[in-house]
Amino acid sequence: MSAEVTIQFQNVTKLYGRVLGVNDITLELGGGAYGLLGPNGAGKSTLLNLLTGQLLPTRGTVRVLGMNPRNNPTVLRRIGFCPGFEGMYASINGITWVTYLLEMQGFSHSAARRRAAECMELVGMAGGMERPISSYSRGMRQRTKLAQAIAHEPDLLILDEPLSGLDPIGRAQMTGLLRDWIGMGRSIIIASHVLHEIEALTQSFLLISGGRVLASGTAEEVHELLFNVPLEIYVRCNDLRHFAARILSAELADSAKIRKTNNGDDVVVLSTRHASQISAMIPEWMEQDGLKIYEIRTADDSLQSLFNSLMKIHRGEL
Numbered sequence: 001m002s003a004e005v006t007i008q009f010q011n012v013t014k015l016y017g018r019v020l021g022v023n024d025i026t027l028e029l030g031g032g033a034y035g036l037l038g039p040n041g042a043g044k045s046t047l048l049n050l051l052t053g054q055l056l057p058t059r060g061t062v063r064v065l066g067m068n069p070r071n072n073p074t075v076l077r078r079i080g081f082c083p084g085f086e087g088m089y090a091s092i093n094g095i096t097w098v099t100y101l102l103e104m105q106g107f108s109h110s111a112a113r114r115r116a117a118e119c120m121e122l123v124g125m126a127g128g129m130e131r132p133i134s135s136y137s138r139g140m141r142q143r144t145k146l147a148q149a150i151a152h153e154p155d156l157l158i159l160d161e162p163l164s165g166l167d168p169i170g171r172a173q174m175t176g177l178l179r180d181w182i183g184m185g186r187s188i189i190i191a192s193h194v195l196h197e198i199e200a201l202t203q204s205f206l207l208i209s210g211g212r213v214l215a216s217g218t219a220e221e222v223h224e225l226l227f228n229v230p231l232e233i234y235v236r237c238n239d240l241r242h243f244a245a246r247i248l249s250a251e252l253a254d255s256a257k258i259r260k261t262n263n264g265d266d267v268v269v270l271s272t273r274h275a276s277q278i279s280a281m282i283p284e285w286m287e288q289d290g291l292k293i294y295e296i297r298t299a300d301d302s303l304q305s306l307f308n309s310l311m312k313i314h315r316g317e318l
Helices: 044-051 094-104 109-122 138-150 168-183 195-199 219-226 240-249 275-289 304-314
Strands: 005-016 019-030 033-037 059-064 079-082 156-160 187-192 204-209 212-218 231-237 255-260 266-272 293-298
Touching: 005 044, 019 044, 019 059, 019 212, 033 044, 033 195, 044 059, 044 156, 044 187, 079 138, 094 109, 094 138, 109 138, 138 156, 138 168, 168 187, 187 195, 212 219, 231 240, 231 275, 240 255, 240 266, 240 275, 266 275, 275 293
Parallel strands: 033 187, 033 204, 079 156, 156 187
Antiparallel strands: 005 019, 005 059, 204 212, 231 266, 231 293, 255 266
């Protein structure tokens, strides 16, 4: 499986009228686990729907497991898909729904029912599988969608925000289940707008925004990107004025201002393009000046600033 080209996009563009869903994407992924990271509206769902054949590209070609996924039962039997939308029959119970989808995959009714029960139990729905879907919480619906996605043991699992709506315990359980899936050598692509959700599962990332794949790499490389694009950094230390003066004299920030946070803490707010250099200099300043650093953090934990900066780089603005 790992030697096979699992996903291939060649100059793929998808238009919704005059609106761009994805824009001239070319990529090739082998077997393995990949995180698709981007803010809401970035084009993640469009890309996943192209992979499952639900959408036809306006331009370019899509290949999944070496084949065109559009109206292709051979491909669809090898794909498991957990969509971002609900798409379930509210009037039936969870196990009946999963059983029905397995029967569509070619399982006999008895085999489908057994497998559906196993997977509903696996995702923590043993106590709720006989209840109507209309009575499910959002988290229970997410669990049921994941059960149907893995039930036929696909070669490639495609997940669109699968942890959305789950409580912390549910997130931990589903993360463990997906780790086990990856540990069996199966391929997975998981879309999210939260870095740590994907980082808990894989070290391979695709960053998408504005319908474009802006960057790819490991978690370490993504974090390095955070330190090499323009951003704001908050620093809490024992001598704010001295630290701000150090930064400005070294020409490592466009500005350094002392502010009070919502928590009442005084911090230095740096606007900088040189975060990696600042982090490298801080140990030296601590030793030379007796500086004590209590906290360093970025102003935007959602990574929106990273995507905004990458878009500006692509447009030639930085």
